[in-house]
Amino acid sequence: MWLILLGALCLLSSTLAMPLEAGGMGKQHWELVQNYLKRYYFHDSKTRVKINFEDKLKEMQKFFGLPVTGILSSHVTEIMQKPRCGVPDVLEYSLFPGRPKWTSNVITYRVVSYTRDLPQSIVDQLLAKAFNIWSSEIPLHFKRVHWGKADIMISFARRDHGDSFPFDGPGKTLAHAFAPGDGIGGDAHFDEDEDWTDGSSSGMNFLYTATHELGHSLGLSHSSDPNSIMYPTYEDRDSKNFRLSQDDIKGIQELYGNVDNLYHFK
Ligand SMILES: [Zn+2]
Ligand SMILES: [Zn+2]
Known part of the structure; x- marks a missing residue:
């Protein structure tokens, strides 16, 4: 019973809590924000650790040259809705380990x-x-x-x-x-x-x-x-x-x- 409960708690801790800053934002909209940060700013989607939403948002704000506040603004959500490339914005992402390059010319x-x-x-x-x-x-x-x-x-x-x-x-x-x-x-x-x-x-x-x-x-x-x-x-x-x-x-x-x-x- 405890094991099952622990498993359930781990699952809960891997989802994001809706922060106060999201107040006034619809649940569906909030899910879009979560998915964006998970997809483009999460270094390893396979580890089940608690995602610090504020840190990820700060990373995103820093990347786009916005004030690093950790608070959602309409400018942030506007960027999140733009068409974009599917490759994440973190250098450590597994697509680019060790800065690979072609060795033939x-x-x-x-x-x-x-x-x-x-x-x-x-x-x-x-x-x-x-x-x-x-x-x-x-x-x-x-x-x-x-x-x-x-x-x-x-x-x-x-x-x-x-x-x-x-x-x-x-x-x-x-x-x-x-x-x-x-x-x-x-x-x-x-x-x-x-x-x-x-x-x-x-x-x-x-x-x-x-x-x-x-x-x-x-x-x-x-x-x-x-x-x-x-x-x-x-x-x-x-x-x-x-x-x-x-x-x-x-x-x-x-x-x-x-x-x-x-x-x-x-
Ligand atoms: Zn790209
Ligand atoms: Zn493909």
Whole structure:
């Protein structure tokens, strides 16, 4: 009997108490906040320890450059409702152990499946452009292959798609990618339930999203600099003058060196 009761208490302690600050917030809304913090700010979802909601909220506020109060504001909940990348905002997350990077300077990629929102030739062009945006700053070359296993396998998929990170329908999580490594390492997945666009109509801009995801495929985690392409939420950007920020360039060159330094691999 005690054992059963203890088990029940452990379960209770792993859920979040609704704090006073949430007063006036509906239960459903509060669940959204909890899920957001658990998903993007919890270092190990497998350990059953009490989550300190206030600390997680402070981490999130710090990441987004907001006043670190530990109290929910409308600005915080507004950010939580924005479409974003599915990779968490904590460096210690298991997708990026030990800052992995590619060790060869020729990286292959393959487009395994396409979206129905754009012609295949446009997807190919935008991906080539996204790879070029990165390769113009680092001594890496990207080579497209049409069959077999490539370092970076690119696909569009909906809901459950064979990894442990199912997509969630339109909005919220748009895409995710895995840090460099064998197997699924480097692969980039895009949620087919989004409305992808080349910028000529409304929807999610595929070039921006692909450039962000390929940043993960190369070994970059999220940046808290709002001008960075590695910022976790989806932002409307100027599509004509779209380029990497200084922060992105600094990050990627820390891993691979710069283009003038072809033979210098750290
Ligand atoms: Zn991301
Ligand atoms: Zn996936």
